[in-house]
Amino acid sequence: MKIKFNLKREVKIIAAVIVVGGIIAFTERRQSTASIKDITIKMVNLNENHFLDENDIINLMQLNRENLKGASMDRVNLKEVEKKIKSEPFIKDAQLYSDLKGNLVVKAELRRPIARLVRNDGPDGYIAEDGTVMPVSDKFTARVVLISGAYVNQLLKQNNANDTEDGQHLIALINMIRENEFWNAQIAQMDIDSKARITLFPQVGDERIEFGKPENAEIKFKKLMIFYKEILPRMGWNKYNRVNLEYEGQIVAE
Template sequence: MKTLFKLLLLFGLVAYLFFAFTKFSHHSDTSPCEHLNLTIADSAQAGFITYEEAERILRQNGVYPIGKRMDQINNLKIEKALKKNAFIDSVACYKSPNGTVNILIVQRLPLMRILADNGDTYYLDQKGNQMNPKGYHADIAVATGSISRKFARRELVKLGRFLKEDDFWDKQIEQIHVLPNGHLKLIPRVGAHTIYLGTTDSLSLKFRNLYTFYKKVLPQVGWNKYEEISVENVSQIVGTKIED
């Protein structure tokens, strides 16, 4: 659903850009820019770019449009200035009637924070790239344990993307711990148990089984009854109860 919404948003933007270019490319507008319509996609999610930060970048690079003549505002220079920021993935800038400059920013969103045993500390984005936002903090899952950068790019990105696409699991999973053998143990926000995931194979089936266990078993016995719930084997769920 999220992917479909983004595709529709992108299609609408492309259609409008074509319309705006056709209508205004041959028209010299000497009126001043009075409005800045700045949109940051996925701003409701944990990210590092704010409206104020984007404005600061524009002012710092001398391309802040308010007050400038519309025909002297260079869309490409605005896009280039914003793209210099390491936390911005892409930018689209275009003008519309009534002295308005529109800017759409797609930011690099962190999937999780890495706190590896080898001392590596960074955020991992949706493409598997490292992000090092000094002074910033995002309320997202933390991955700990035996994490090499190759493992993070290959396995943790796969899990992180899956969690981000599901609102329930995105909120429920608080920590991902990588064991020395590369298997994964998850720590949820709610409940006294841990979740033994094993590898990242068959994620959809494993989490579907776990969700069924959450809905049918835990309400009957209590959320603090189990010490560990294993979904490593997709054909069964194994629960280890807390000893009395």
């Protein structure tokens, strides 16, 4: 097999790579010595999620905004500042870079809460989409399902609900509720005992729904839908105080 080698073309490619590399290196050197005009804050996932504002991000950076103006970019240890910002539980990710206008840009992605952990003997908390357990905020209250009961104390001791198998099942259950328009509107609260057994409390109706462990959730919700569609219309919404979904192939209502 013959291999054709075009020396002239290869030289051009190498030269182009060297030129581009030189431009990048020159640009990086120029940016590192450029003066900072201002700090620009870009917050991602802000809709219905106002736990932090721009001033909070500035405070997390531990940098004096006014003193930085006109200072050289190489005065800022971007990796160290990113680390400080990421240490905030409400923040999922953070990136720092300089733009073409000479601004130091901070892009911070906020965590979105999916459930609120409530208790009587201490401060509440939130569970985020990625399972991170977060504190509450004085600035904002998220409209999410409430979680109460002895299991809450276990969750608040963890950094992430996904650290345990029961926690992973719980996250899957919460997401199943959130993604279904009817259940998202109907399920107001989940009370969970120390063994991770769940009791649901609805927005409409007085019944206590004994869900059990957060396993086989899809089958249990199908049974609960049968209860709502076929039993309650005939018997009345205030007929039952207790509904149990734990037994296979059965709906126990009292």
